[in-house]
Amino acid sequence: xxxxxxxxxxxxxxxxxxxxxxxxxxxxxxxxxxxxxxxxxxxxxxxxxxxxxxxxxxxxxxxxxxxxxxxxxxxxxxxxxxxxxxxxxxxxxxxxxxxxxxxxxxxxxxxxxxxxxxxxxxxxxxxxxxxxxxxxxxxxxxxxxxxxxxxxxxxxxxxxxxxxxxxxxxxxxxxxxxxxxxxxxxxxxxxxxxxxxxxxxxxxxxxxxxxxxxxxxxxxxxxxxxxxxxxxxxxxxxxxxxxxxxxxxxxxxxxxxxxxxxxxxxxxxxxxxxxxxxxxxxxxxxxxxxxxxxxxxxxxxxxxxxxxxxxxxxxxxxxxxxxxxxxxxxxxxxxxxxxxxxxxxxxxxxxxxxxxxxxxxxxxxxxxxxxxxxxxxxxxxxxxxxxxxxxxxxxxxxxxxxxxxxxxxxxxxxxxxxxxxxxxxxxxxxxxxxxxxxxxxxxxxxxxxxxxxxxxxxxxxxxxxxxxxxxxxxxxxxxxxxx
RNA sequence: UCCUCCUUAGCUCAGUUGGUUAGAGCACAUGACUGUUAAUCAUGGGGUCCUAGGUUCAAGCCCUAGAGGGGGAGCCA
Numbered sequence: 001x002x003x004x005x006x007x008x009x010x011x012x013x014x015x016x017x018x019x020x021x022x023x024x025x026x027x028x029x030x031x032x033x034x035x036x037x038x039x040x041x042x043x044x045x046x047x048x049x050x051x052x053x054x055x056x057x058x059x060x061x062x063x064x065x066x067x068x069x070x071x072x073x074x075x076x077x078x079x080x081x082x083x084x085x086x087x088x089x090x091x092x093x094x095x096x097x098x099x100x101x102x103x104x105x106x107x108x109x110x111x112x113x114x115x116x117x118x119x120x121x122x123x124x125x126x127x128x129x130x131x132x133x134x135x136x137x138x139x140x141x142x143x144x145x146x147x148x149x150x151x152x153x154x155x156x157x158x159x160x161x162x163x164x165x166x167x168x169x170x171x172x173x174x175x176x177x178x179x180x181x182x183x184x185x186x187x188x189x190x191x192x193x194x195x196x197x198x199x200x201x202x203x204x205x206x207x208x209x210x211x212x213x214x215x216x217x218x219x220x221x222x223x224x225x226x227x228x229x230x231x232x233x234x235x236x237x238x239x240x241x242x243x244x245x246x247x248x249x250x251x252x253x254x255x256x257x258x259x260x261x262x263x264x265x266x267x268x269x270x271x272x273x274x275x276x277x278x279x280x281x282x283x284x285x286x287x288x289x290x291x292x293x294x295x296x297x298x299x300x301x302x303x304x305x306x307x308x309x310x311x312x313x314x315x316x317x318x319x320x321x322x323x324x325x326x327x328x329x330x331x332x333x334x335x336x337x338x339x340x341x342x343x344x345x346x347x348x349x350x351x352x353x354x355x356x357x358x359x360x361x362x363x364x365x366x367x368x369x370x371x372x373x374x375x376x377x378x379x380x381x382x383x384x385x386x387x388x389x390x391x392x393x394x395x396x397x398x399x400x401x402x403x404x405x406x407x408x409x410x411x412x413x414x415x416x417x418x419x420x421x422x423x424x425x426x427x428x429x430x431x432x433x434x435x436x437x438x439x440x441x442x443x444x445x446x447x448x449x450x451x452x453x454x455x456x457x458x459x460x461x462x463x464x465x466x467x468x469x470x471x472x473x474x475x476x477x478x479x480x481x482x483x
Numbered sequence: 484u485c486c487u488c489c490u491u492a493g494c495u496c497a498g499u500u501g502g503u504u505a506g507a508g509c510a511c512a513u514g515a516c517u518g519u520u521a522a523u524c525a526u527g528g529g530g531u532c533c534u535a536g537g538u539u540c541a542a543g544c545c546c547u548a549g550a551g552g553g554g555g556a557g558c559c560a
Contacts, residue, residue, distance in 0.1 A: 032519045039519050054518080070510090087520045106493085111510045112521050115494065118552065173559070210560090235558055236484055248560060344556085356556075409560060454560030467553090479551095 010046035012080065016090055023077045024051065024092060025100070027129060030112040031068050038065055040094075042074065048135055048282050052083065052091040064097050070112055071103030071129070117470055124474055124483050132290060135283035136463050136471055139276055143459060144228075146275035147249055150268055151226045156251065159218045159225045161211030166203050167433060174234040175206035176244075207232035212452060213384075213437050215252035216413060219448055220440045226251040228455070236478050240467045241405060243456060245476035252450035258386070258395040258412040261449035262372050265399055265408050266320050269370075269458075274316045276462050277309070284309055284462075291464035304403070308464040311402075314369070321367045324375040325393065326350065331366060332358050353380045356405060363400045371400045383427045385411040386447075387419055397451070404461050410451020417441040 006025040026044030033039070038057065041050035053076055055065060068074060075098040083091040109123050110130065120127040127133045148158065164178050180200040181187065187195040196204045211227040218225045231248040251264065276284065288308040295303045306314060323331075332338055332347045332354075345355045354373075363371050375393040378385070385394035399408035414420045420441055424431055431438065459471040469475040474483045 030521065032522055034516055034519075034522090036517050037519080039522090041520080050520095052520080083518090085518055085520070106511060109493065111494065113494075113509055114521085119494065121552090231560080233559075237558060238484085239556085239558090240554080242559070246560070406560065452560060457560060 008046035009044045009049065009051045012051065013047060013049060017080050018082060018090060019080065021079050023075060025075045028068055028070055028072045028074060030070060040068055045134065048131055048286050052088050053094050054091050055094045055097065060094055060097050064099060067099045067102050069103055069105040071108040071110060072099060073101035075100050117467065121469060131286060135286050136465060137473065138283050139280045139463050140459050140471060142276055142280050143272055143462060146272040147228055150271045151251065156224045156226050157222045159215060159227050161214040161227045161229065163208055163230065164205050165208045166205050167213065173209050175209055176232050176234045178205045178207060209233055210452065211250050212450065215250050215450060217440060219252040219254045220444065223254045238478060241457060243468055243472060243475055243477060247455035249453045249455055250450060252448065254446050254448045256449040257447055258374065258397065258449060261410055261412060261451060262322060262397055265410065265451050270316050273312050273462060277312055287463050312462065318369055320370040320372050322372045322374065325373060325377065328362060328373055332361065335361060337361060351377050351379065359400050359405055363402050373398045373400060383423045383429050384413050386414045401461050404457050407457045408451050408453045412447065412449040415441060415445045415447055
């Protein structure tokens with residue numbers, strides 16, 4: 001006989017089935033008791049709202065009620081009735097309570113009170129049971145769904161690029177090695193190097209740092225594709241915006257130039273944010289209040305002018321600013337912090353890369369909206385980016401978001417074989433092992449473009465969380481692979 | 484990797500110029516209470532003051548090293 005006859009709390013709140021008999025299953029958040037009645041706040045994950053269960057000690061034994069402690073899992077059957085209390089319109093009068101799983105209150109670490117995010121990170125296996133993380137992961141799901149829906153509705157094809165790769169030439173960062181060799185007895189070649197011919201793939205392999213190059217191959221056949229998968233970078237980065245394992249969305253489109261690419265990226269970002277606003281109202285309302293509390297703890301000059309939901313609506317309703325690197329340098333060179341030498345790195349000449357402080361100034365102080373920066377000097381960008389007519393810049397774009405920094409990096413790709421191989425030579429990119437990539441420029445090459453978007457950075461922006469470790473269930477960072 | 488701050492009860496924190504038995508709120512337990520909303524009230528239990536050295540008559544407090552964590556920078560998404 002099937003076990004699951006539960007009704008979800010979200011369903012009850014949507015339909016208010018007063019008078020019907022239902023079974024709820026979920027976890028106790030709090031219990032309040034007096035001599036005549038106990039109130040259990042139950043959460044089943046379907047929605048952030050807890051549902052009130054009323055237990056009459058004449059119907060439910062003291063032995064059972066004693067086990068209904070914070071964190072315990074219950075199966076409750078009873079009748080939905082109008083609530084006599086003020087905090088909710090309906091509630092469940094319990095007739096049968098079955099304790100599916102107890103939670104020793106002396107040992108269960110989550111309490112009905114506010115916990116610090118740092119503490120909850122240490123108990124990541126339980127933190128999804130809190131309001132904040134429940135909200136974050138429901139929003140994360142909605143955003144992932146919206147990503148697939150957006151591209152599917154536009155006729156893009158979802159390509160699964162490999163996780164294990166042999167190419168190390170993207171230049172996107174340090175890689176994690178993949179091997180089945182015995183690390184204590186590494187086979188050596190005659191000249192003393194590790195003999196990867198004896199390894200599983202008979203060559204050196206690593207976890208992917210980007211699906212872009214493979215994505216380009218697919219775009220040369222299916223025209224408009226995207227990837228959405230895990231990405232691995234072994235950089236020793238310890239910041240609130242970096243993970244060693246993160247999820248990246250990488251659309252790649254044949255017949256798109258740089259401007260088409262920018263249009264797609266802006267439309268895409270607005271779509272998924274709008275999707276969250278329309279489909280995660282309760283969770284975003286909670287996160288909005290949470291963010292407001294965090295803001296009120298900050299000194300007045302560091303507080304943001306807009307609340308979380310206001311900020312999301314603002315991004316959806318306003319055009320992003322588009323300007324070239326050269327224009328940005330002019331603005332920065334003449335900015336107050338540059339003139340008054342407030343920047344740690346002063347802007348003096350064209351050609352240097354922008355630092356975080358410069359990006360933040362442009363986005364948060366000067367324009368106060370998302371910025372698409374284009375046409376960077378070729379020296380500070382990747383080999384595959386299309387070279388502009390001026391001979392100095394490439395058709396790159398970075399999209400900068402307030403509070404996050406770079407959320408998207410992309411470009412029109414260099415489709416001209418001679419220019420591409422020349423650039424690879426200049427940048428010491430080995431061409432032999434990239435023969436398959438260069439083949440796309442030999443056979444049926446066309447203008448094409450694409451971008452990469454860090455999924456967790458998008459979640460950070462939409463949820464208003466400030467540390468990237470709090471928007472992925474089990475974060476992987478230097479020195480941390482628990483759970 | 485660099486800079487910087489932090490580590491005291493299950494959690495969040497206080498702890499005076501180094502000085503007797505290390506405190507509070509919340510949580511938890513017990514009891515009270517005729518419907519509560521993070522209920523309230525009373526009582527109670529709970530400590531390797533991150534670790535290892537050192538200075539001192541005396542160290543939670545000072546010094547050295549290490550571990551763990553936060554924030555910032557670089558790298559990037």
